[in-house]
Amino acid sequence: QVQLVESGGGLVQAGGSLRLSCAASGRTFSTYNMGWFRQAPGKEREFVAAITWSLGRVLYTDSVKGRVTISRDNAKNTVYLQMNSLKPEDTAVYYCAAARVWPFLTARDMDYWGKGTLVTVSS
Numbered sequence: 001q002v003q004l005v006e007s008g009g010g011l012v013q014a015g016g017s018l019r020l021s022c023a024a025s026g027r028t029f030s031t032y033n034m035g036w037f038r039q040a041p042g043k044e045r046e047f048v049a050a051i052t053w054s055l056g057r058v059l060y061t062d063s064v065k066g067r068v069t070i071s072r073d074n075a076k077n078t079v080y081l082q083m084n085s086l087k088p089e090d091t092a093v094y095y096c097a098a099a100r101v102w103p104f105l106t107a108r109d110m111d112y113w114g115k116g117t118l119v120t121v122s123s
Contacts, residue, residue, distance in 0.1 A: 002098050006094065017084045022034070022080070029098070038095065048064055064083075
């Protein structure tokens with residue numbers, strides 16, 4: 001069992017930065033691949049970024065490549081999402097999720113979810 005709690009969301013102007021954190025509990029956290037998804041109002045939840053539990057392999061959706069970096073600290077049971085050059089279209093609730101499978105690009109691949117943190121980017 002893995003519990004996930006996101007933090008770090010907020011209101012930021014276009015061009016600004018935010019770092020989201022996802023704190024995990026559960027002794028098996030370090031064996032899960034981790035991902036960030038987002039859901040804008042009226043839209044489906046979409047994949048943003050992912051990182052393997054070891055070796056640090058990463059994946060990004062095309063719309064965030066070059067602006068977003070996912071990382072993890074297994075010693076701290078935490079995964080991060082550094083977001084730079086934010087755009088209004090990045091506005092969404094951002095969810096942290098864990099999965100045994102790799103790679104993953106869809107929400108149905110995930111085993112555990114956090115409750116989300118809201119990111120609002122003003123123009």
